[in-house]
Amino acid sequence: MENLEELKVKWIEASATASTIAALEEVRVGALGKKGEISALMKGLGGLAPDERREAGARLNEIKDSVAAAIETRKAALSEAAIEAQLAAERIDVTLPVRPEAEGRLHPISQTMDEIVLIFGEMGFQVAEGPDIEDDFHNFTALNIPPNHPARQMHDTFYLAGATGRPANPSSPGEEDGARLLRTHTSPVQIRTMQASKPPLRIIAPGRTYRCDSDMTHTPMFHQVEGLVVDETTHMGHLKGCLIEFCRAFFGIADLPVRFRPSFFPFTEPSAEVDIGCSRKGGELKIGAGDDWLEILGCGMVHPKVLEMCGIDSARYQGFAFGMGIERIAMLKYGIPDLRTFFEADLRWLRHYGFLPLDMPNLVRGAMR
Ligand code: PHE
16 A cells, blocks of 8 residues: 555656656656556456455545646646747737838829729739830831821830931831830830730730920820720720729719710721819819819720731721820829929929828728828
């Protein structure tokens, strides 16, 4: 019996001093496991006389329960200590001072582009890109603007030295094969997209454009966004629905009046210019219902010749396209009065009109700002 008391003390002590869960498990196996010391003694009870067996059995059971309880107690203590250690390791010092507010600002052009991409993205458009340095074919010829077409003059094109190294001849632009130029609009991205992929197509192409012009309302570099949809059943109704929806979402005015006015572009037929409603009472421009109109974009059904020049069967496919100036709609939405300030890199201007970089482009905030 004395032996049994020693046995009990030994295992309870071993439990209480096990320093890890794994060590404690070893103690449990050593005492109470299948081949454990206490289990073995219990198995040996069968060889005893009935009286002895009853007494020793009761004693061993009591020891087994005490050791099991000691193991459980130690286990709880070790688990708690592990959690405490983890909490201490993962502690965050909430008294640390916050980081100063980000200094930089997103340029209103970037913000406006993000908003445009967001709206058309939700309508299922993908963003496409093309080079700033274009060739004559993609910027003009494929858009149904052949050499000597008067539209070439209207575009005030910047020509680069031709592929041959000879300067292009500005008096008859495009005459030299391989002439390089800075794209005058984003429409060449339409051409590149149609050449590279098969309909159905639904893309927008935001990017830089260049024209040799500089005054209050023109800068030599500015931004446009082009849109193109080509499918078998695309019609003018789709164009109108899509652009009305865009104007209302962009300006955040659900009942914004939108008007389509007949116009001309060589690459679309029919063509239209889109006006939005506004009022100009007391010299203050306000977008929304009013008795005046503001032109904001050009659009039309892609000219069959343009489709054919890109290898698309115009008897089977139709498309619509649109293009707009990003500075112009940014100025209207955010009340920026002078186009030239966009490119002066004046930090005070950027702090005033810029957007916090960590803010996601968001139409609601954009509209309320
Ligand atoms: N590319 C035209 C421009 O720069 C805009 C436009 C694009 C018009 C697509 C119609 C269709 O003026």
